[in-house]
Amino acid sequence: MASRRILLTGSLPPNTIPVFETACPEHEVLEIKDGARLVSVVARLIKAQRPPKLIVIVPELRRISAVSSIRAIRALERAAGWHTTPILFYAEDSAELQADLKSVGMAVNLVRNTQLPENEQISRLALATGRLVTKIGG
Amino acid sequence: MESRFCPHCEREVPVELSKHTGYILHVCSICGLGLQVSPIPLTDDQSNVRRGLTGKLASDSTDDSTTNSVSFDPSQSMGGALAQLKLLRKSQTLQPVVERSSARTDTRSSDVGLEELQSLSTNYTPIAQRPYRPSLINASNSAQQSSFLGNDESSESPFGDKPTTQVLSQYNKVQVPMPKEQPPAEPKQSIQKILLIEPNDILRSVCKVLLIERQHVQYVTDKATASDGLEAYMRACIEGDRPDLVIQEMQFADMKGTELAYAYRGIEKALGVPHVPILFFASEPLSDDQRAILQEIKRVRFIKKPSGSVEADDSSSQAGSNQSASAAAAAVPAEVVAGKLLAAVGKILEG
Numbered sequence: 181m182a183s184r185r186i187l188l189t190g191s192l193p194p195n196t197i198p199v200f201e202t203a204c205p206e207h208e209v210l211e212i213k214d215g216a217r218l219v220s221v222v223a224r225l226i227k228a229q230r231p232p233k234l235i236v237i238v239p240e241l242r243r244i245s246a247v248s249s250i251r252a253i254r255a256l257e258r259a260a261g262w263h264t265t266p267i268l269f270y271a272e273d274s275a276e277l278q279a280d281l282k283s284v285g286m287a288v289n290l291v292r293n294t295q296l297p298e299n300e301q302i303s304r305l306a307l308a309t310g311r312l313v314t315k316i317g318g
Numbered sequence: 319m320e321s322r323f324c325p326h327c328e329r330e331v332p333v334e335l336s337k338h339t340g341y342i343l344h345v346c347s348i349c350g351l352g353l354q355v356s357p358i359p360l361t362d363d364q365s366n367v368r369r370g371l372t373g374k375l376a377s378d379s380t381d382d383s384t385t386n387s388v389s390f391d392p393s394q395s396m397g398g399a400l401a402q403l404k405l406l407r408k409s410q411t412l413q414p415v416v417e418r419s420s421a422r423t424d425t426r427s428s429d430v431g432l433e434e435l436q437s438l439s440t441n442y443t444p445i446a447q448r449p450y451r452p453s454l455i456n457a458s459n460s461a462q463q464s465s466f467l468g469n470d471e472s473s474e475s476p477f478g479d480k481p482t483t484q485v486l487s488q489y490n491k492v493q494v495p496m497p498k499e500q501p502p503a504e505p506k507q508s509i510q511k512i513l514l515i516e517p518n519d520i521l522r523s524v525c526k527v528l529l530i531e532r533q534h535v536q537y538v539t540d541k542a543t544a545s546d547g548l549e550a551y552m553r554a555c556i557e558g559d560r561p562d563l564v565i566q567e568m569q570f571a572d573m574k575g576t577e578l579a580y581a582y583r584g585i586e587k588a589l590g591v592p593h594v595p596i597l598f599f600a601s602e603p604l605s606d607d608q609r610a611i612l613q614e615i616k617r618v619r620f621i622k623k624p625s626g627s628v629e630a631d632d633s634s635s636q637a638g639s640n641q642s643a644s645a646a647a648a649a650v651p652a653e654v655v656a657g658k659l660l661a662a663v664g665k666i667l668e669g
Contacts, residue, residue: 215577220584223552227589244577251572252581255545259552 183230185210186309189218190238190246190270193298203306204313207233215244219252226260233316236309238270246271247280254284268312270305288312322346322353509666510536511559515547515566515578516599524656525565533663544573548581555589563666565659568600568608568620575600576611583615593617597666599659621662623655 186204188196189212200209210232212218218241225231235253239246250267257264267287271277272294281287290308292301324331324346333353336343344354512535516522519542526538539554539561541547547566554560564582568575579596586593593616601623604612612618 216580216584218584219581220588223585223588227556243580245574248573248577251545252548252577252584255549255581256552256585259549260556 183225183233184208185225185230185232186313187212187218187221187232187235188238189213189215189236189249190241192238193302196302199302199306200309203310207313214242215246215249215252216242218249219244219256222253222265223256226256226262229262231257231262231265234266234268234309234313236268236270236305238305247277247284250280250284250287266312266316268305268309320344324349324351324353326351509533509562509663511561511563512538512663513547513551513554513561513564513566514538514540515542515544515564515570516540517542517567517570518652520652521655524652525659528653528656528660529663532660544570544575544578548573548578548585551582551594552585555585555591560591561594563595563597563663565597565599565663568598568602576608576615579612579615579618595619595666597621597662599623599662619662619666621658624658 184207186200186207186209188200188209192211197209197211201207210221212221218235218237222232222235237246237249241249244252246269253267254264264286267281267284269277269281269287269289270292271289273289273291277289281289290305293304296304319332321330322333322344323329326349327346331349332347333344334347336345336352337358340358342356342358343352344356345352512529514522514526514529516525522540522542526540529535529538539550541550544566547564551561551564566575566578570578575598579598582594582596596615596618598612598618598620600620603622604620612620
């Protein structure tokens with residue numbers, strides 16, 4: 181059974197966590213700095229049989245890129261025989277990205293509008309996360 | 319001359335000493351009646367000899383000779399006096415001997431019983447029938463160790479003592495199977511399982527076969543993509559059967575080799591297992607950024623592929639339907655590449 185954890189990964193401005201906690205009040209939001217740590221955290225949660233409920237990725241990620249991180253997470257899930265974790269991607273839209281997300285499965289991209297201020301971008305991402313969590317069933 | 323009262327003559331009469339074996343008889347010089355019997359006083363030499371033979375007599379011999387004398391009873395005959403003398407000798411000289419013999423008899427009867435003797439006779443096993451016990455050998459003794467290994471022909475027995483001729487003959491009759499000299503043990507091979515991730519099918523197959531045949535690796539898990547390799551590594555970690563070495567390319571279609579290595583380290587940190595050594599095997603030399611990344615990843619080694627392997631890969635991909643012919647054409651450079659890989663793995667195994 182999935183836990184009520186939401187993993188938030190990427191280059192995020194400060195004070196992001198309270199916004200997400202407001203949007204997702206019944207969930208625990210965990211901020212992770214880079215792709216290697218994201219893989220490590222997912223591996224630990226899979227080992228504990230408490231995989232996260234949702235992973236939010238905001239490129240760019242250090243050490244392991246965003247798409248490679250998703251592929252690595254899918255590999256870990258296959259190895260453990262666990263179901264695929266939903267992933268919310270927040271990046272500028274591109275055909276290559278769409279193809280990558282389609283190949284990994286259970287991943288959607290919220291198109292990033294770079295024209296908006298950073299605070300508004302975070303609020304928009306947090307609102308989309310809340311809606312997605314509600315849609316998943318939690 | 320001594321005088322004694324003679325009851326036959328009823329007066330003091332001089333006596334004559336009649337020496338006999340062991341005693342002196344005082345005889346009346348007038349009537350010839352025996353008046354007194356006394357033991358012959360011993361010389362010093364005789365006393366020492368008797369003291370050694372009979373311990374109790376030695377203490378008695380120090381007493382006054384008169385205490386040992388037997389008073390003659392005139393009512394008795396000479397034969398009665400001699401019988402009394404014999405009793406005296408028996409009581410003084412023979413008694414200790416009798417006591418010693420009886421004591422020896424008592425000791426035998428009390429200490430060792432018949433049942434014990436029977437059990438000893440049945441439980442006793444001759445040396446020739448005793449089982450060979452090499453554990454008694456002290457391995458720290460080099461001489462015994464050499465004899466144990468059969469290097470010293472004239473040697474002592476493996477039981478540690480110097481055998482007599484009899485024991486040696488019995489020992490030879492047994493024909494104990496002595497262990498032969500062991501050949502020098504091969505160095506322990508620490509790498510038994512290898513995870514090989516290589517996108518080139520031919521190179522991966524050749525490397526897998528050669529690693530098993532020439533480097534005696536138990537098994538090689540070969541994967542073509544980074545995701546499959548990472549899945550295999552994660553599964554091995556969960557099952558507790560981690561590979562001893564990972565050999566992989568530097569660049570995959572779905573993921574960089576360095577990203578894959580970071581993923582290994584993330585899994586290892588999460589599961590609490592030590593870092594697996596990674597051997598990168600790439601056709602391009604390392605850039606400065608890649609060199610810094612490999613230093614951060616730790617426990618990695620990089621080997622550059624010899625030129626020509628890329629052409630072999632291209633020729634096999636361009637062959638289309640004629641896969642077998644192209645595979646045969648690409649086999650030679652792939653073997654060259656695999657040979658260099660094997661040399662590197664051999665150095666790792668030696669080191």
